[in-house]
Amino acid sequence: AAGVIQSPRHLIKEKRETATLKCYPIPRHDTVYWYQQGPGQDPQFLISFYEKMQSDKGSIPDRFSAQQFSDYHSELNMSSLELGDSALYFCASSLGSRYLGTRSTDTQYFGPGTRLTVL
């Protein structure tokens, strides 16, 4: 079965540079989540999109922005990179349902992650 695809898998940047991370959800999934996991930490939610609209916002710095495109893939843009941005960035996708009285399938499936190193 197709899984979530993230690119690149590894990225090395200098301080103050910019980076773009890409996420391709499982086919037919309409919801994308971005998480950041620092060394030895649990994943922290950054931002999510449902049907190409921002759905929820977590602890995403103002230097970061993201969007979901018409083909449902998503990109996380990171500017003015800092040493503290070094982390593993996960994208997860799910099939959401917003209809009253129904429950969505909700389960989030994770991509392999992008390991970002800022030097």
Place this chain on the structure above:
Amino acid sequence: AQTVTQSQPEMSVQEAETVTLSCTYDTSENNYYLFWYKQPPSRQMILVIRQEAYKQQNATENRFSVNFQKAAKSFSLKISDSQLGDTAMYFCAFIHTGASGNTPLVFGKGTRLSVIA
């Protein structure tokens, strides 16, 4: 705000034995889902098992089962016949679900499980 607590930072178990990982959560909501994710050394996040709060029956997936105690807000994971490949960090996680959609996952701090040969 929802919180998830895993009180065991590290655990170890002998191969073929059974181990139970603890998780408690706090929420005022009634509609939610609970998950256990596994993160092996490759750091891939792998879904192990999920539980719908409205279901009384405990979820099982092969050697993995949960003990879901809704009133106590407890959600433990039992791994039977432990295998070396079960060595990983295990995260308990929670989402609230409703008509306006699902919340993002809220994770516990994780339990590092080592399976010893």
